[in-house]
Amino acid sequence: MVWGLDSDKDFSMGEAPIGQDLQNGNDNDFESKSGTFETSTIIGEKKYVIGGTAGETFYVKVQILDNNCLGEWVNVVELGTKPISCNGHSAVLLKDRILILKKNSNPDDCIWFLEVDTTYVRQQQKKNLGTEVVAWSKGVIGNVEKPVVISGPSGVGKGTLISLLMKEFPSMFGFSVSHTTRAPRGMEKDGVHYHFTEKNVMEKEIKDGKFLEFASVHGNLYGTSVEAVELVSDAGKRCILDIDVQGARSVRASPLEAMFIFICPPSMDELEKRLRDRGTETEEQVLKRLRNAQAEIEQGRSSGIFDHILFNDNLEDCYENLKKLLGLDEYATTPKSAPKEINLPRDHSVSKIDDKIIINSTSSKLEKESKNLIMLDVSCLKGGAPGRTRGLNIEAIDSFSEGFNGNGNGPI
Numbered sequence: 001m002v003w004g005l006d007s008d009k010d011f012s013m014g015e016a017p018i019g020q021d022l023q024n025g026n027d028n029d030f031e032s033k034s035g036t037f038e039t040s041t042i043i044g045e046k047k048y049v050i051g052g053t054a055g056e057t058f059y060v061k062v063q064i065l066d067n068n069c070l071g072e073w074v075n076v077v078e079l080g081t082k083p084i085s086c087n088g089h090s091a092v093l094l095k096d097r098i099l100i101l102k103k104n105s106n107p108d109d110c111i112w113f114l115e116v117d118t119t120y121v122r123q124q125q126k127k128n129l130g131t132e133v134v135a136w137s138k139g140v141i142g143n144v145e146k147p148v149v150i151s152g153p154s155g156v157g158k159g160t161l162i163s164l165l166m167k168e169f170p171s172m173f174g175f176s177v178s179h180t181t182r183a184p185r186g187m188e189k190d191g192v193h194y195h196f197t198e199k200n201v202m203e204k205e206i207k208d209g210k211f212l213e214f215a216s217v218h219g220n221l222y223g224t225s226v227e228a229v230e231l232v233s234d235a236g237k238r239c240i241l242d243i244d245v246q247g248a249r250s251v252r253a254s255p256l257e258a259m260f261i262f263i264c265p266p267s268m269d270e271l272e273k274r275l276r277d278r279g280t281e282t283e284e285q286v287l288k289r290l291r292n293a294q295a296e297i298e299q300g301r302s303s304g305i306f307d308h309i310l311f312n313d314n315l316e317d318c319y320e321n322l323k324k325l326l327g328l329d330e331y332a333t334t335p336k337s338a339p340k341e342i343n344l345p346r347d348h349s350v351s352k353i354d355d356k357i358i359i360n361s362t363s364s365k366l367e368k369e370s371k372n373l374i375m376l377d378v379s380c381l382k383g384g385a386p387g388r389t390r391g392l393n394i395e396a397i398d399s400f401s402e403g404f405n406g407n408g409n410g411p412i
């Protein structure tokens with residue numbers, strides 16, 4: 001059933017039956033509160049008020065009124081990367097998040113999710129007792145291939161294999177540039193091999209929630225920022241992460257779906273030979289890495305974190321096996337479907353039918369005369385805060401042939 005817009009009704013005390021709340025799309029075309037551009041969405045005993053203006057400035061702020069606390073405004077911790085201000089938005093309640101469609105904004109910046117009850121929010125809520133945690137995630141049309149996490153003991157050949165992959169398939173793969181507090185080696189370039197970072201800077205950014213994972217490895221801090229992965233995916237490339245077993249465990253527990261591959265050496269003697277022949281570590285660092293290697297190999301083979309184990313004995317054989325895992329053998333055909341170029345109308349009203357959001361232009365006469373509505377399908381969402389939310393599908397639908405009338409109400 002398609003529900004019309006009724007944000008002018010006040011469910012401030014949660015009077016409406018939950019079923020009706022779940023179907024309502026709010027729209028701030030009706031100035032829902034004291035002449036400001038805000039939307040309010042009721043979920044159970046809480047009212048989520050989003051947006052607002054200060055003078056001529058529009059901003060995206062989240063306030064939560066909790067009827068369990070005698071109708072008090074509660075402290076809110078907003079995680080993830082929040083949208084920059086916008087002059088108006090629509091809000092649609094989904095199962096565990098609120099879809100925010102910004103108005104009058106660029107096509108690649110208008111779909112956002114405010115997560116209120118996802119696994120990630122619940123995990124973070126445990127660390128922020130006494131406050132209400134929400135998390136922002138930018139919506140991205142279409143899908144990207146799962147990132148690939150490659151782990152293995154120092155000296156096993158991770159970097160060598162990844163370099164071969166990036167050299168043979170430069171348009172298909174992108175490398176997630178980690179942050180580290182260790183010093184650059186030899187020819188390593190800042191921003192290419194690593195973001196070489198001061199410890200206090202990295203610790204602050206970790207506290208600010210900018211990292212997907214981080215770990216202390218061989219006495220230095222290493223970490224993968226959310227943006228390091230998402231920038232590669234935004235470029236339409238498959239992201240490769242070279243991280244240790246601790247990091248792989250964290251990514252496995254995060255919303256980011258990935259393929260996990262562990263690289264094993266043929267023997268500890270061969271591993272030591274490679275590490276020494278590489279000549280990049282001091283004797284003390286070599287011994288520390290070799291001491292850690294045994295435990296890493298044990299973890300790699302028995303922790304259940306990794307989908308695949310590859311033995312890097314003969315480099316060419318191992319590389320061929322890696323390509324087979326990635327579907328790159330000579331028979332592979334990987335059709336690339338470019339995401340559809342359909343822009344949301346600059347001003348719109350919304351309604352919801354199950355997992356389909358119907359977006360109807362309410363702006364210029366020209367757009368109004370367009371007989372197309374936009375349908376945003378949110379039934380196959382992937383990822384989420386602290387990174388992007390992908391898997392959205394968008395279609396232009398002929399409103400007349402679909403039996404929709406002009407104000408967003410459709411077939412009952």
Ligand SMILES: Nc1nc2c(ncn2[C@@H]2O[C@H](COP(=O)(O)OP(=O)(O)O)[C@@H](O)[C@H]2O)c(=O)[nH]1
Pocket residue numbers: 151152153154155159178179182213214215217218222223224242243244245246247248
């Ligand atoms: N958890 C985590 N580990 C990382 C990251 N970047 C690199 N590492 C791991 O840190 C370890 C040391 O990396 P590095 O100093 O480049 O030495 P290498 O393994 O001998 O090339 C390796 O096991 C890497 O996989 C990261 O962002 N997060």
Ligand SMILES: Nc1ncnc2c1ncn2[C@@H]1O[C@H](COP(=O)(O)OP(=O)(O)O)[C@@H](O)[C@H]1O
Pocket residue numbers: 152153154155156157158159160161274275277278312313314315316318
């Ligand atoms: N299959 C292999 N056989 C022999 N040497 C190898 C093999 N794979 C990698 N190497 C060499 O071993 C050293 C360590 O490889 P590297 O890619 O730096 O390992 P990691 O990135 O896992 O620390 C490099 O000098 C590399 O040329």
